[in-house]
């Protein structure tokens with residue numbers, strides 16, 4: 061034995077009564093040891109070494125060797141127990157870890173069911189498949205797997221042994237697979253969470269079971285199969301009530317009274333809801349053994365009956381009182397009693413070491429029996445099968461082969477070791493053939509006294525011997541193997557689950573990355589770029605439109621104002637209506653300005669409407685269905701506010717001087733000179749205004765003489781189609797001045813002056829209809845320019861248009877933003893998915909490593925080979 065193996069024992073909660081440490085390995089253990097080969101017990105070795113008892117040295121050596129072997133086996137047992145304990149703890153850690161992962165990122169649970177018909181009858185999954193086979197109405201209506209036929213075996217969805225999810229508790233749920241299949245990932249994750257928690261509890265129970273020095277033998281079977289009779293036959297006493305009618309409906313745990321109840325035979329009835337504690341009498345009711353007949357029916361009151369009995373047979377005969385380990389026999393209610401009881405029987409499995417299944421040889425296996433054996437065998441590997449009431453069978457060989465055939469598919473290991481594990485017996489005969497016919501207490505209390513003749517029931521003796529051998533001798537197998545098998549199954553399930561998840565997440569990461577890079581990111585970037593482009597286009601469209609509106613409004617007002625004064629705006633009715641004429645002229649001029657503004661507004665309105673449509677079209681063509689246009693544009697509501705304050709701000713006071721506007725130009729026009737001519741000479745005549753004359757005359761005085769023409773007549777002035785130059789005109793005036801003498805002047809001055817005055821007055825009065833509009837136009841124009849009216853209105857109209865255009869623009873851009881947000885959301889979601897998939901695949905990869913390590917550890921626990929010294 062390795063040093064390491066001994067170290068492992070340190071600090072462990074070992075079976076202290078049988079543990080031998082390194083220093084003591086040469087000494088024999090002080091306790092009684094069962095000698096498997098002989099079926100006897102060795103005494104204190106020191107006595108043997110001292111030669112007391114009169115044994116020969118050869119015998120002493122042989123005894124010592126056996127005791128050493130027994131000690132080594134015990135050490136092996138303890139070492140294995142510690143290794144199992146440790147693996148259970150570490151597996152619990154793995155379960156916690158998995159459960160936390162499941163909370164963070166739901167674990168994928170495969171739900172497709174496999175085509176069971178492909179399973180070999182003896183394959184590891186065959187028994188469960190068989191159970192399912194039987195559960196469905198017909199073997200042919202098995203749910204077909206969704207997996208394609210050509211998928212490799214290793215890619216098939218595994219059949220979980222331990223982590224199989226079920227929606228309803230209980231075993232008889234026909235539609236469970238289908239129900240589970242239809243669940244979504246989150247619901248499956250919740251179910252898995254519950255399952256993982258259950259497994260933690262189960263493992264903790266398993267640990268208790270491994271640490272528990274006693275062995276619990278669970279006797280179950282179909283209703284009325286003879287379970288109680290079988291237990292009684294093992295005790296060689298009628299302790300448990302037997303009846304032709306189903307009777308046992310409460311679990312009865314038969315315990316050796318010598319060890320646990322100070323040798324007092326009695327029943328401790330544990331009520332439903334109470335936790336049994338032998339030292340706390342309030343946790344149970346005490347009854348006599350003979351009351352058991354009534355107590356077993358009280359399933360509504362009691363959950364467990366602890367039956368303390370004394371077995372006075374020898375240590376080598378008694379199973380209960382064997383001197384090696386405490387054995388507890390649990391007589392369970394019949395499986396098909398009712399659903400609740402059956403479920404209870406199933407759930408008690410987790411706290412038992414060995415299952416003895418009693419089947420009525422007349423009926424063979426029922427459906428629930430098959431299901432129970434399959435489930436028990438999956439966990440415990442070996443199931444004892446007692447085919448009872450064999451005395452009633454005529455064709456015993458036929459019955460045997462039929463039953464063995466069925467066991468073959470239910471528990472392959474049991475079938476392989478049928479000699480050890482399958483027994484055809486008659487419990488009633490065994491009980492009735494005992495010396496006192498099963499009525500007494502079975503012996504005189506002498507442990508080493510073998511007074512009874514059991515040869516009359518070799519089959520039952522054989523069964524009893526096998527049971528003893530398995531529980532006592534092969535304790536490592538009977539006690540620890542179920543725990544090991546369970547761990548292997550659980551770790552296998554965890555391995556399958558992790559492997560599937562790792563594969564799925566690696567694939568998911570790959571798929572999602574492809575989706576991200578080829579679809580989502582380009583789509584997101586496309587919409588982003590499009591949004592920038594559309595934003596620019598819309599902005600420039602709005603800008604262009606507003607500038608256009610500003611320009612034409614300003615232009616419209618300016619043109620209108622500039623045209624004032626060129627002609628009368630209202631008909632002139634005569635001097636007597638001069639004031640009305642003035643008022644009307646002023647009003648019409650202002651109205652004209654206002655109508656120019658108004659026409660600009662309606663033009664702006666039309667243009668804005670067209671541009672609003674254009675902007676919406678932008679949105680529709682670029683965003684398609686994603687563009688939500690829920691606002692209706694109403695152009696009529698534009699420019700409904702008070703337009704301007706021109707009337708208020710204009711000085712409309714009419715002055716006397718407003719009616720007179722003398723000028724050469726107007727005078728000439730009044731005289732009937734064509735307008736074109738007047739406007740062409742306007743510039744030249746402006747030279748003769750006083751300021752020009754003052755500044756220009758002195759400098760050009762010297763050259764004047766040379767410039768004067770030789771002839772200048774008014775006729776020339778009127779008839780010439782050619783414009784007279786200023787110089788020519790002055791020269792002509794100068795030459796005429798030579799002809800005018802003072803006497804002549806004196807004679808003509810008066811009438812000329814009178815004529816001029818009369819002409820002037822006449823001109824002024826007649827020019828009123830033109831002079832007033834001209835002057836008024838100048839006045840209004842000046843005021844309009846002073847108040848910056850064209851700009852203010854152009855600005856106002858274009859601003860309102862901008863505001864209106866901003867609505868659809870904003871709507872389009874908001875829609876873009878919504879789409880961008882949506883795409884970004886999709887992108888981020890996918891990125892999170894990828895990250896999660898990466899984390900999950902990494903997590904499962906690591907977990908697989910840990911599970912593999914644990915599996916290796918469990919695999920290394922060697923329960924079957926025996927270490928001995930030669």
Ligand SMILES: Nc1nc2c(ncn2[C@@H]2O[C@H](COP(=O)(O)OP(=O)(O)OP(=O)(O)O)[C@@H](O)[C@H]2O)c(=O)[nH]1
Nearest residue numbers: 284285286287288289303306307308394449486487
């Ligand atoms: N012929 C014959 N009858 C038996 C044998 N074992 C049990 N019986 C009878 O079968 C009947 C039922 O036996 P029980 O031991 O009460 O059966 P059970 O399985 O404990 O019954 P429940 O616990 O109520 O399900 C009794 O009348 C027994 O006498 C046997 O080996 N041979």
